[in-house]
Amino acid sequence: MEIENYLVTAKGKINNKPLKTFVLAIFAGIFIALAGVLSTLASFSITNYSVAKLLSGLVFPIGLILVILMKTELFTGNSLLIIPVLTKDIKIKQLLKNWFIVYLGNLVGALIISLLIVNTPLRNTLSEAFIKITNTKISFSIKESIILGVLCNFLVCLAVFLASNAKTTLEKIAVIILPIFTFVALSFEHSVANMSYLSIGYLVSDSITIGSILLKNLLPVTLGNVLGGMLLGVSIWYLRKE
Numbered sequence: 001m002e003i004e005n006y007l008v009t010a011k012g013k014i015n016n017k018p019l020k021t022f023v024l025a026i027f028a029g030i031f032i033a034l035a036g037v038l039s040t041l042a043s044f045s046i047t048n049y050s051v052a053k054l055l056s057g058l059v060f061p062i063g064l065i066l067v068i069l070m071k072t073e074l075f076t077g078n079s080l081l082i083i084p085v086l087t088k089d090i091k092i093k094q095l096l097k098n099w100f101i102v103y104l105g106n107l108v109g110a111l112i113i114s115l116l117i118v119n120t121p122l123r124n125t126l127s128e129a130f131i132k133i134t135n136t137k138i139s140f141s142i143k144e145s146i147i148l149g150v151l152c153n154f155l156v157c158l159a160v161f162l163a164s165n166a167k168t169t170l171e172k173i174a175v176i177i178l179p180i181f182t183f184v185a186l187s188f189e190h191s192v193a194n195m196s197y198l199s200i201g202y203l204v205s206d207s208i209t210i211g212s213i214l215l216k217n218l219l220p221v222t223l224g225n226v227l228g229g230m231l232l233g234v235s236i237w238y239l240r241k242e
Helices: 004-015 018-043 049-059 061-069 077-086 092-117 122-137 142-165 169-185 191-204 210-238
Strands: none
Touching (some): 018 049, 018 061, 018 092, 018 191, 049 061, 061 142, 077 142, 077 210, 142 169, 142 210
């Protein structure tokens, strides 16, 4: 597998100043949150579960398409930074610093959209849907959340890697849609998307707690996302062209 194009992208991420990385991460959080709201709006009134999931899967890729085309910083996609660590182009310290800044920025972006959405007419339209989504997500066991996170980010990072090797905008869009459609349709768990889903659910419900959000979903899903992304990254590094 050709990794040179991704290594160029990765080095650019690491060389950005922390403030720039943080702002780019906020934008990525915004894009993913908006895609989550849009996919919920597109499917919440459809009673056939399969049709609803397929429609959500077709809509949600808009988020990662914007992230990639606008060259913003997404925590889940940056799990692939394990590749330049293995090639000794960056240090583990730089990797962890990037992850921390980007995760925080993604969270800020997601919270911005959540706070804005609940102060629009969409609150009345989507409150029930977001409460249902949140209750479903916090009902998973820790093991289930981790596994769903692994499966999700394996696909997300696949989309990111394929996009790094795509030459045209249309090619980037095409290779992003297929993996993201798959993870959404199969109800895998994405930590950054969940930042907005869960925060909106919390804001419109009286029974959902921050503790349940963090311990039953966001933290184990984040761990699973890291493991899934690193699994793909290590595999790509191992299979790279010499």
